[in-house]
Amino acid sequence: MGLKAAETPAFYHSPTPARHHVTRPQLSDTTAPETKADGQKSLPRPAVDKGHEELKTLEVLKRTTTEYLLPNWRLVVTSLVGSVVVAGTTGILPWLIKQVFDEVLDHKDVTKLVLIALGTIGVSAFKGLAAYTTNMTKNAIGQRIISAIQTRMFARIMRADLAWIAKTHSGRFISSFMTDAGRVRDTVTMSVIDFTQNSLTVVALMGSMFFMNWKLALMGCSVIPFGMIYMRKLGKKTRKASRKGLEGTGDLSALISEALGGIRVVKAYGQEQHEITRVSATVQTVLGHAMRGFRAKAKASPLTESLSGVGIAGVIYFGGMAVIDAHLTKGELMAFISAMMLAYQPLKAVANTQTIMQEGVAAAARVFPILDIEPTIVSGPDAKPLQLKDGAIRFENVNFAYSDGTHALKGVSIEVPRGHTVALVGPSGGGKSTTLNMVPRFYDPSSGRVLIDGQDIREVTLDSLRDAISLVTQEPFLFDDTVRANIAYGRPGASEAEIETAARNAAAHDFIMALPKGYDTRVGEAGMKLSGGQRQRIAIARAMLKNAPILLLDEATSALDTASELQVQNALAALMQGRTTLVIAHRLSTIKHSNMIYVIDDGRVLESGDHASLVAQGGLYAELSHSQFDHDIPDDEVTVSSGGAVKAVAGV
């Protein structure tokens, strides 16, 4: 159950070969799904811990700045220099206007007028160039930030424990890559870089205002604190709407990937409308949150417009009175009003930083838990490479409970001697897959030990352990890549000849050669373009190529036609040859030829022995075996995993 590759998350569908194949944990290992009012199960939410939910804006800024801005300090400095130039050149403009009124018009000085006009062109061109540099560097920083976040996030997820990955639907991870990471980038670029540029411009303009007339400047700026307080309030609303919107986007992504992944089931059960309804309901929810966010942002305009109107009106009135009373020149008043107009845009942007920042904080609360996750299943500090002698496996009194408390293994002791095939059989949910999952350390026992050649697998390096193991899952997972790449996944860098030999040994070469492009044929998403038997033989070829001494096999339950079945069986027999094999057996043929059979039920080993001795014991195996024989189906053709009493024999 834990090894069903069909359940692999969508983002595992990468065509890029990686070292180990990991199978998709089931939703049953997730945080409990929430049940909605309409009875639909909603998909499990990301494992955002409380600490991250409570993230403080300053913490987010500090972290994003140190982790993502500082490494790009050259670009940041270039952008800052550009910002200073933009601010400086903007600050000069009111002064030029003052000159026109006070120096040129009064004295009718045409030469000065031309010079000021030319100067204005020069200053504006210089400002344009600086703005271009700032924009370019800002975007370059943004792109670097997003690639760094996405790459780190993916690496964290790949290395995380299976149990942790299982807590989040794969679609939600995708939405974190696509949406959340972008919001964090925007926070850094917009609230740090734009903020700096806009604040500098505001400071430059205010500087010229204070320089000209500090009382008037103070009056013009008196409205700013009110605007700031109001924007802060709106920022909180934006954060809430943004958090909910991002959650909704995650839900949407999960629903879409699930509906497409299970499209055949959807169609077979005529559930298209149900899926459309679910998705459109989620789309509406996302829309609702987006609208709340937009409303909060839009609410800023009436107040900021009115406040700036009040400020400008005050300056016009008091400034005008000052001109009338001859305390201020006409040029100074014009310069003052221009400065206020010029400051208006950047000031609004500075005030708006709050809302953008709050959106970023909401996104960071989803991204940081992923960036911070530390796997617990790792090589210990004193771990040494596994010393392989025989590849014998031994379970010593292994207990294991899943995070939801399901006590799946209760004192399991199993012995798989070198080169032997040992079968696990038993009713569904008995603990067979969980047992198998212990060997590559997908999970670690709560107590007890698993040993390979006498070495506790927690004391050897994880790489050496997994190098020693080949895994063939019930529904072999193929990547949307060529046949060759899928086989070579077993050993990246294998030669053409080695790949072909593996394919021949897995009885796959002939059908591969009959494909339109032979080994270069792409197999489609999850190998959809191939038959079940062909997929299985490619997976077997992959394991052949890896040539690991230990084989973990979860036999396929899907019914294949007799010829295909025989080919897969032969390929498996060749694969098992000379390897220590622990197999979850679904077929009597496998069970009969196993050196040893363990009957597992309710997490315990109930019986063990070979087929004949187990039948002779007259226990569960015998009982289930008899019920199967009552169906009068020839042993070698029986798929013991399908349906009713027959399923109960091997029960997988």
Ligand SMILES: Nc1ncnc2c1ncn2[C@@H]1O[C@H](COP(=O)(O)OP(=O)(O)OP(=O)(O)O)[C@@H](O)[C@H]1O
């Ligand atoms: N990821 C998980 N999280 C929580 N419980 C789980 C998880 N996987 C399995 N279980 C539970 O652990 C128990 C053993 O499951 P396991 O998959 O090992 O059984 P199995 O014998 O392989 O079943 P089957 O033959 O149906 O595949 C079951 O009660 C199952 O519900």
